[in-house]
Amino acid sequence: MKAAVLRTFGSPLTIETLPDPVLGTGEVIVDVVATGVTNYAIDVFSGARNYLLELPVVPGPGGIGRVRATGPDATRLQVGDWVFCDPTIRSRDDAANPDMILQGWTYRSAAALRLHRFFHHGSFAEQMLVPTENVTRIGEIDPADAGRWCALGRLLVPYGGLLAGDLQAGETLVVNGATGGFGGAGVAVALAMGAAKVVATSRNERALDDLVRRFGPRVRPARMTGVETDDRQRIIELAGGPIDFVLDFLPREATGSQVRAAALAVRPRGRIVLMGGVRADGGDFPLPYVWMMQNYITVCGQFMYPREAVARMVRLVRAGLIDLAQFDLTEFGLDDVNKAVAHAAANAGPRGLTVLRPDRHGAGG
Structure with missing residues (x-):
């Protein structure tokens, strides 16, 4: 052969x-x-x-x-x-x-x-x-x-993350890093599974606009600035209600602050699934212990499907x-x-x- x-x-x-x-x-x-x-x-x-x-x-x-x-x-x-x-x-x-x-x-x-x-x-x-x-x-x-x-x-890679986080029809999802190959596919799969809203984060405004053109108003484009508190507030405002689930697909070059900007926006009893490639030298992203404990937050990593x-x-x-x-x-x-x-x-x-x-x-x- x-x-x-x-x-x-x-x-x-x-x-x-x-x-x-x-x-x-x-x-x-x-x-x-x-x-x-x-x-x-x-x-x-x-x-x-x-x-x-x-x-x-x-x-x-x-x-x-x-x-x-x-x-x-x-x-x-x-x-x-x-x-x-x-x-x-x-x-x-x-x-x-x-x-x-x-x-x-x-x-x-x-x-x-x-x-x-x-x-x-x-x-x-x-x-x-x-x-x-x-x-x-x-x-x-x-x-x-x-x-x-x-x-x-x-498509299967983000599907594995959505299954791990038990996405339910009608829920609001944040795809953190939505304009990469797997992140963009995650938007498509989440909508197919019945997500009511998908807040798509990225620094690439043009790619975000393209997601909205392709999938319609259920996609809420969130252009990130790199300022953690500002970015989190924008995610929350675009969601227009409780955020049930954060699916993270940030790349190797991303920082812990960028991960945390979306993760800390999730509602009590919410879920966070990590599938990106953030490296150790990108910085740790510690989540507040008391916040996680008192709000019953679930965080998991998922590899493939x-x-x-x-x-x-x-x-x-x-x-x-x-x-x-x-x-x-x-x-x-x-x-x-x-x-x-x-x-x-x-x-x-x-x-x-x-x-x-x-x-x-x-x-x-």
Whole structure:
């Protein structure tokens, strides 16, 4: 099979011919048709993100494809089925505390290295070996639409946070950092789940206005200034009532003060879910002990999403509650993988969707 290979950090990916994956029990081989390219892939490949990743590797976290072969334990999957490949692979020998990797992207601990070495290669290839439980049928689609279905990977991450915080129809949500890729998708998913209002925070006024144009008056744009008390007051005023839930997607460069500006706006018995990338050098964001205790505040971190979320998200799309056409799709053939990485970096934001098509080898874009 042909694949894009990262051999050293800081070097371009190279197109190589690798052995086809070999099927075993508990595994599925998928012909990869389309896979998303994240806007920060360029930083992963340069080494700037310091992701735990053994090289050489075929990168690429998840994607859309068709089943080529199944192991003897698969009871529903059929050859030819259209599927979403979930990159969040969990070890099977400790259900209470599984080790975890993102296939073709990173492993999270030394214990997860064995898992990373076995399910090593990701989706920037014509074929991929995936655990059976990480393959979810999406129903029949037009092959031309496979790239648009890669938006599932974008939508599922905030969906995991909204499920963790138990968003209920009619509630008011703050998406802190709403104009990034995952934050913008979080706005769309929250509205599909029945949120009455979504206060969307960002410094990017133009991107906020675009969210309002796309989703209507249930989105309340809150342009942040960096002054914590002023920003919190603006969030509260735009909510026009109690804030039930804060979903934080602030990026690595954000400060603890920016996190706290939204978090402290939540109502008594409210929930705060942290899914962003704020680094330790961004400053701590201590929340007042007495305020949390007396107001029954729930704070939790959430990484990715539960396995059952994939099928539920497919149903939201099939029901018309989420429109995949909201994303501006740009596709590249496998031979143009480095152009795809550069394009994704230059077009970061809530609408851009850069997709690599391993089923195509000519020029794309």
